[in-house]
Amino acid sequence: MSKKPYKLEARNLNAYYGGFHALKDINIAMEEKAVTAFIGPSGCGKSTFLRTLNRMNDYIDGFRVEGDILLDGRDIYNKDIRVDELRKEVGMVFQKPNPFPKTVFENVVYGLKIQGIKDKKVLAEAAESSLRKTALWEEVKDKMDKSALALSGGQQQRLCIARALAISPSVVLMDEPTSALDPISTAKIEELIYELKNDYTIVIVTHNMQQAGRVSDQTAFFYMGELVEYAKTKTMFTSPKHERTQNYITGRFG
Numbered sequence: 001m002s003k004k005p006y007k008l009e010a011r012n013l014n015a016y017y018g019g020f021h022a023l024k025d026i027n028i029a030m031e032e033k034a035v036t037a038f039i040g041p042s043g044c045g046k047s048t049f050l051r052t053l054n055r056m057n058d059y060i061d062g063f064r065v066e067g068d069i070l071l072d073g074r075d076i077y078n079k080d081i082r083v084d085e086l087r088k089e090v091g092m093v094f095q096k097p098n099p100f101p102k103t104v105f106e107n108v109v110y111g112l113k114i115q116g117i118k119d120k121k122v123l124a125e126a127a128e129s130s131l132r133k134t135a136l137w138e139e140v141k142d143k144m145d146k147s148a149l150a151l152s153g154g155q156q157q158r159l160c161i162a163r164a165l166a167i168s169p170s171v172v173l174m175d176e177p178t179s180a181l182d183p184i185s186t187a188k189i190e191e192l193i194y195e196l197k198n199d200y201t202i203v204i205v206t207h208n209m210q211q212a213g214r215v216s217d218q219t220a221f222f223y224m225g226e227l228v229e230y231a232k233t234k235t236m237f238t239s240p241k242h243e244r245t246q247n248y249i250t251g252r253f254g
């Protein structure tokens with residue numbers, strides 16, 4: 001089988017919060033239309049790294065990076081990159097569902113409206129298409145003008161994923177997207193992630209080892225700001241190379 005091309009690459013990436021060295025010489029290449037999971041104990045830099053992939057950390061005072069992050073071969077920290085364009089390409093879903101206090105419809109089309117799209121038919125079609133992709137359409141099609149805050153937590157999270165997909169990203173970053181959800185909603189999101197990788201490159205931070213095992217193709221294990229091991233998920237879970245990885249995945253720490 002031919003290898004998928006790399007969508008995202010970090011080369012000699014170091015990141016700092018002021019004087020604190022949070023990411024240490026990270027080198028990793030993530031495949032296109034695949035799911036890459038980041039695992040590791042609390043505070044090891046998973047979220048920091050995820051957030052460097054769409055420059056979400058730019059907002060933090062004193063944060064800086066050295067090295068390169070390449071999206072389709074282009075360095076996203078290059079001066080000529082427009083951050084708003086980058087974020088259209090690299091969408092993000094957070095730990096807690098964070099719908100806006102607006103209707104279901106307004107939530108899904110939010111990004112499109114910001115882009116200046118006003119045509120009602122275009123917006124309605126985009127909303128339906130995104131909600132179908134997150135398997136939410138049948139559940140909300142009669143509630144499009146109701147508040148998104150009235151949906152269940154799991155539905156809200158699928159709505160947030162639909163909102164991210166509506167602006168047609170090619171990469172979706174997910175920071176512990178199920179940690180606030182019940183097991184049934186979690187299972188639905190996991191199924192969804194599995195489906196979405198047909199069309200999107202997905203990077204997910206998870207504390208749940210079983211989840212990494214179920215949804216990801218590749219897994220990266222981080223420890224104290226370093227990328228200790230990166231391998232096919234099956235390989236990592238059956239025969240990790242490093243003792244630290246072994247100890248973590250068998251629950252001896254973390």
Ligand SMILES: Nc1ncnc2c1ncn2[C@@H]1O[C@H](COP(=O)(O)OP(=O)(O)OP(=O)(O)O)[C@@H](O)[C@H]1O
Nearest residue numbers: 017020022040041042043044045046047048049060
């Ligand atoms: N805004 C910030 N300012 C200063 N230090 C920070 C900031 N955000 C994170 N850090 C530090 O950077 C390190 C990595 O944090 P990060 O949130 O990336 O870890 P994580 O592996 O995602 O943790 P968790 O699993 O608990 O979410 C930690 O030591 C953390 O305290």
